[in-house]
Amino acid sequence: MSFSWAKPYEPKHPLMRWLDERLPLPRIVYNATGPGYPVPRNLNYFWNFGVLAGIFLTIQIVTGIVLAMHYVSTADGAFNSVNQLIMRDVNAGWLLRYAHMNGASFFFIVTYIHIFRGLYYGSYKAPRELVWMLGLVIYLLMMATAFMGYVLPWGQMSYWGAQVITGFFSAFPVIGEPLRVWLLGGYAPDQAALTRFFSLHYLLPFVIAGVVILHIWALHIPGSSNPTGVDVKDERDTLPFHPFYTAKDGWFAAAVLLIYAVVTFYAPNYLGHPDNYIPANPLATPAHIVPEWYFWPFYAILRSCTFNLFWIDAKLWGVLAMFSSILLLFFLPWLDKSPVRSGAYRPVFKRFFWILVVDVVVLGYIGGAPISPFRTALGQVAAAYYFLHFLVILPLVSAFETPDPLPNSISESVLHGEEAEAAPAGQSRPRRGSVATAG
Amino acid sequence: MLRFILGLIGGIFALAMIGSLFSGLKTYFSNPPAQLASDVFHKEPRELHLASDGPFGSFKHNQAQLQRGFQVYSEVCSACHSLKLVSFRDLKGIGYNDAEIKKIASDWKTQVASINPDTGEASTRKALPSDTFPPPFPNEVAARAANNNALPPDLSLITKAREGGPAYVYSLLTGFQPQPAELLKRFPEAKTPPNLHYNPYFANLNIAMPPPLTTEGQVSYADGTRPTVDQMARDVAAFLAWTAEPNLGNRHAVGFAVSLFLLFTAVLAYLAYQQIWHDAKRAVRVTGALDPKNQAKTKRAKAK
Numbered sequence: 001m002s003f004s005w006a007k008p009y010e011p012k013h014p015l016m017r018w019l020d021e022r023l024p025l026p027r028i029v030y031n032a033t034g035p036g037y038p039v040p041r042n043l044n045y046f047w048n049f050g051v052l053a054g055i056f057l058t059i060q061i062v063t064g065i066v067l068a069m070h071y072v073s074t075a076d077g078a079f080n081s082v083n084q085l086i087m088r089d090v091n092a093g094w095l096l097r098y099a100h101m102n103g104a105s106f107f108f109i110v111t112y113i114h115i116f117r118g119l120y121y122g123s124y125k126a127p128r129e130l131v132w133m134l135g136l137v138i139y140l141l142m143m144a145t146a147f148m149g150y151v152l153p154w155g156q157m158s159y160w161g162a163q164v165i166t167g168f169f170s171a172f173p174v175i176g177e178p179l180r181v182w183l184l185g186g187y188a189p190d191q192a193a194l195t196r197f198f199s200l201h202y203l204l205p206f207v208i209a210g211v212v213i214l215h216i217w218a219l220h221i222p223g224s225s226n227p228t229g230v231d232v233k234d235e236r237d238t239l240p241f242h243p244f245y246t247a248k249d250g251w252f253a254a255a256v257l258l259i260y261a262v263v264t265f266y267a268p269n270y271l272g273h274p275d276n277y278i279p280a281n282p283l284a285t286p287a288h289i290v291p292e293w294y295f296w297p298f299y300a301i302l303r304s305c306t307f308n309l310f311w312i313d314a315k316l317w318g319v320l321a322m323f324s325s326i327l328l329l330f331f332l333p334w335l336d337k338s339p340v341r342s343g344a345y346r347p348v349f350k351r352f353f354w355i356l357v358v359d360v361v362v363l364g365y366i367g368g369a370p371i372s373p374f375r376t377a378l379g380q381v382a383a384a385y386y387f388l389h390f391l392v393i394l395p396l397v398s399a400f401e402t403p404d405p406l407p408n409s410i411s412e413s414v415l416h417g418e419e420a421e422a423a424p425a426g427q428s429r430p431r432r433g434s435v436a437t438a439g
Numbered sequence: 440m441l442r443f444i445l446g447l448i449g450g451i452f453a454l455a456m457i458g459s460l461f462s463g464l465k466t467y468f469s470n471p472p473a474q475l476a477s478d479v480f481h482k483e484p485r486e487l488h489l490a491s492d493g494p495f496g497s498f499k500h501n502q503a504q505l506q507r508g509f510q511v512y513s514e515v516c517s518a519c520h521s522l523k524l525v526s527f528r529d530l531k532g533i534g535y536n537d538a539e540i541k542k543i544a545s546d547w548k549t550q551v552a553s554i555n556p557d558t559g560e561a562s563t564r565k566a567l568p569s570d571t572f573p574p575p576f577p578n579e580v581a582a583r584a585a586n587n588n589a590l591p592p593d594l595s596l597i598t599k600a601r602e603g604g605p606a607y608v609y610s611l612l613t614g615f616q617p618q619p620a621e622l623l624k625r626f627p628e629a630k631t632p633p634n635l636h637y638n639p640y641f642a643n644l645n646i647a648m649p650p651p652l653t654t655e656g657q658v659s660y661a662d663g664t665r666p667t668v669d670q671m672a673r674d675v676a677a678f679l680a681w682t683a684e685p686n687l688g689n690r691h692a693v694g695f696a697v698s699l700f701l702l703f704t705a706v707l708a709y710l711a712y713q714q715i716w717h718d719a720k721r722a723v724r725v726t727g728a729l730d731p732k733n734q735a736k737t738k739r740a741k742a743k
Contacts (some may be wrong), residue, residue, distance in 0.1 A: 004638035041719070042678065083596060084524040084571075087686070095693065096687045239719055247715040251708035258701040266494055267693020269599060277600035277683075278592075309451075317455045324452060331445055373467045377460055384456035391449025395442045 002224065005235040007035045012176050029232055032220060038238035039245055040226035042410050046121075047224065049114040054212065055253055061205050063100040064149075067093075073198040075191045078154035079279045098268040105271045106260045108294035111139065119332075122229055122341030126223045129333040134215040136329055138208055143295070145204040148197040150292055151189070155276030158287035160289045162189040162197070168302075171319040188282060228407055229341025231326045234278065237410035288370050296367030297360050298322050303367070304383040305378070319381065328390050335390060338398035345404040348397050352389060359385050476629035480557050480622050482639040484603035484610040489677050494695070497688030498681050502534035507660055507677025509533060511671050515651050516594065518549070519586060521574035524595035524683050528568040532685050535680075540568045549573040587634045589647030598676070598683040605676040607640065612672035614640040615650040 009030040020027055029034045071089050072081035087322045088095035115135070118124055147165055151158045166189070169180040170421035185192025223232060232238055239245070263270065271293055273287045291299055305318035312320075328335075343350050359382050366379035490500035498505060509530070512522070527544040535543065550563035551573050565600055574593075576582035583590055598604040618637045623630060631637045635645040652668045659665050681687075 049498055080524065086531070090525065094690060098690075126632035189539045243715050244719060247708070247712040251705055251712045254701055254708050258698060258705055261694065261697045261701055264692055265697065268690075274600050274602050277596040305459050307462045309455045309458050314459070321452050323457065324448070328445070328449075331441070334441055335445060337442075355601065368539070372542040373463065373472060380460040380463070384453040386461075387449040391445050392453075395446060401478075415724055 002031060002036065002220070003038045003232065003235075003238065005238075006031070006038050006381070009034075009036055016067075017395065032216065033246070034242045035240040037220065037241040038232075038235075038266075039224050039233070039241050040232055040237055040410050041239045041244075042228065045228050045252060046113065046117040046225075048249055049110045049117060050252060052110040052256055053070075053114055055105065056103055056110060056300060057205065057208060057212065057259075059103045060100065061209070063096050063103060064202070064205065067096050067100055068198075068202060071198070073152070073195050074193055074234050075154060078093045078152060083277070095264075097191060098264050101272065102260065102264045104149065105292075105294065106256075106263075107142065109144065110256070114295075115139065116357065119162060119356075120343040121225060121227060122336070122338075122343065122352065123225045124216045124332045125341050126333065128219070128225060130218045132333060133213060133330055134211055134218055136326070138211050138215060140206055140326065141211065144240045145201060145208065146294065148201040148204075150276075151194065151197045152201060153276060154194065156278040156280055156284070156286050157191055157273050157276040157289070159280035159282065160286055164289055165291075166193075168319045171316045172285050173316075173347040199291055203222060207439060225341065226410060227342060227344060228410055230406055230408075230410055233409045233434070249321065290368055293364070293368060296365070297363035298325060298367070300363040300367035300379045301325050301383045301386065304369070304380045306376075321387075322382075325383075325386060328387075332390070332394075336394050336398045338401065338403065340403040340406065345406055346397075346401060347404060348401040349394075352393055352397060355385070359389065451725075452581070476622055476626040477642065477644050479625070480619065480639055480644060481642065482610075482614075484606040484640060487609045487665040487673065487676060489605060491677070491680055491684075491687055494691060496691060498532060498685070499688055501677070503662055503664075504674050504677045505533035505681055507658075507662070507664060507671075508674035508676070508681075510660070511652075511658050511675040512594070512678055513543075513547075515671075517572070517575060517676065519575055519582070519591040519648075520594045521576075521591075522572040522595050522682060523574060523593050524571065525685075526569060526571050527566060529685055533681060537568070544568050545572065547573060549575055552577075586645060591648070592683065594679055596683045598680045600683075605680040608679055609672045610640040611638060611646075612652055612675065613669055613697060614638045618718040 009027045011020050011022070011026065016026060019025070067086065070081065070086050070093065072078055072085075082097065086097050088094075090096070118132060147161070149196050151162045162184075166180050166184050169183060172179070181187060184190075185196060214247040218229070225240075226232075272288065273292075290296070299322075302318040302322040305314045305321055307317070308314050309317060338346060338349065340346055342354055362382045363379065363386065367383065369375055485514040490496060491498055494607045512520075527547075529539050530540050530543065531537075549569050551566050552742070553562055553564040554560065555562045578587065579590060592600075598608060601607045603610070615636055615638050618631055629644070631645045635647055636649055637644060638646045651672050655665075655667050657668075658666050659670055664670060684690075
């Protein structure tokens with residue numbers, strides 16, 4: 001599962017040799033994240049976000065396990081167990097809870113950057129389709145976990161969020177309403193729903209951890225992609241993961257954790273909603289029901305459908321559109337047929353990529369803001385573009401675009417920067433394209 | 440074929456969105472949405488600066504204000520509003536000592552539900568420091584019955600449960616006023632109904648709570664601070680910021696240490712990263728700076 005020049009694992013200590021013959025666990029670690037895993041040498045900082053997502057998953061699991069020791073999963077006790085017991089009386093309970101709350105947000109921030117990295121650099125293309133699809137499975141599991149976690153404090157947004165999200169299922173004809181009641185264990189969110197959400201919220205992170213292992217396993221067969229999208233050709237193109245990328249990931253992780261700490265300690269409720277500090281009340285609907293920020297783009301797509309097209313009513317269109325907006329990403333490796341992976345060498349694709357980024361940010365804003373006629377209209381245009389981008393524009397671009405010339409190899413693409421260093425003073429850095437003559 | 444089908448699906452979804460857009464536009468022009476009085480007359484909270492603000496803010500900085508705020512709560516607000524999540528023992532955080540807390544608890548106007556130790560019948564007892572503040576009404580029905588069917592919210596978390604936090608509480612308490620004539624002229628149907636009170640800082644402009652702080656001197660402060668309505672509102676807002684987030688000072692202090700530690704770690708780790716990559720960036724490949732051809736070029740340039 002690696003390149004032929006990968007450093008083989010040779011345990012020196014007798015104990016490690018003894019262990020290697022019986023349970024080669026250190027060998028797996030060595031070959032997966034140690035000197036035995038050669039990685040393209042030209043990775044930029046966008047390649048650090050996978051490791052960061054793993055760090056935040058770990059933070060969530062550790063803080064979550066301790067929080068679960070103090071949390072009470074009853075409709076009567078949940079709100080107080082969080083806001084009185086954990087926030088006031090448990091030693092450093094406020095720290096655990098704020099770290100968990102903001103850890104969820106940061107998990108999504110780094111995951112979104114990780115996903116958009118994949119979109120720009122074509123990381124979903126052969127031979128990494130399964131890496132991409134397993135990543136999407138992780139993302140879907142994350143969304144389910146985050147949603148159920150947000151229900152647990154049993155505040156107003158928890159309750160009404162659960163009401164709205166489970167309400168999606170009732171949009172489906174015939175089976176919809178019975179399905180919703182079955183999922184909730186009642187006609188509205190209550191004790192039964194809260195307990196099962198708590199149980200699943202505890203379970204799913206471990207399922208995520210399992211799929212993460214598959215994701216990394218599938219990645220390590222072809223090895224990491226890189227900013228040029230050109231395949232690794234020989235040893236000069238790679239560096240061993242340790243110490244080179246452990247060092248790079250290490251300092252970058254410390255920097256991102258610093259930002260996370262500043263938010264957690266100085267603005268812990270900035271990313272939350274004030275209404276969730278009001279205990280759940282089935283009789284009082286909040287003025288604006290909004291999910292957590294990381295669901296806003298999809299919430300905007302859901303709310304954009306207000307028109308009964310054909311024989312399907314608007315609510316079902318909204319639900320179908322929202323689910324499809326994520327599921328269509330599974331088809332991405334077959335929608336984008338361009339043989340060039342990296343967006344850096346695809347002039348037309350690059351433009352549309354940035355339009356998509358703006359589009360998703362606009363959808364996010366619309367999803368979080370109160371409804372107004374102008375915002376609704378803007379959201380509908382943005383939602384239409386989202387579907388056209390992936391399902392129409394991307395296949396067409398990949399069929400008609402002429403990509404820029406690619407470098408012959410990774411080390412050659414890195415070289416042009418270094419040749420400038422080696423070149424005599426006063427001589428300008430060679431342009432891309434003239435590089436080919438240097439080797 | 441797959442791409443054709445998916446393209447078709449994409450087109451249909453885009454069509455559903457565009458259809459929604461046009462039906463929305465049609466409704467907008469045929470039946471433009473009416474403006475509400477609250478769209479025009481609702482106000483953002485006024486500015487309020489507290490000792491707990493900012494990265495170094497702490498409740499330790501101005502405990503006198505917090506104690507005054509507690510006095511306003513106990514003499515005015517607590518007639519209707521509960522403080523269910525706060526215990527008497529927590530008052531240590533705003534500078535009361537154990538003896539004072541014991542006295543505050545046992546003197547509290549409502550008692551704690553209990554049983555008679557001899558007969559087992561329901562009764563009440565004096566509060567202890569370990570008790571939470573006993574609510575003014577035994578249940579929601581009693582609270583509504585005493586307040587024109589309105590339910591006074593629990594105040595423990597009020598500054599976290601409202602947009603604007605303590606500034607909102609301060610603005611609301613000082614924001615009671617007669618309805619502006621312009622409002623009545625533009626929105627005659629928005630006249631404040633009986634038993635409600637006009638307040639531009641409240642989301643729908645009409646709040647069930649009557650003005651709680653009305654006259655200077657309603658509370659007499661022991662520390663000689665002049666008890667104007669504005670001052671009492673500021674003090675109780677500061678107190679409620681504490682009830683919502685009693686660990687704020689500790690959080691800021693720990694946050695400072697953690698951030699400093701992570702900054703130090705990040706710098707050290709960055710230097711280690713530079714050190715580790717130094718050779719890899721320059722010396723590993725024959726095609727790089729150490730390529731004999733490049734070395735010769737550099738040599739020639741230097742000779743010139």
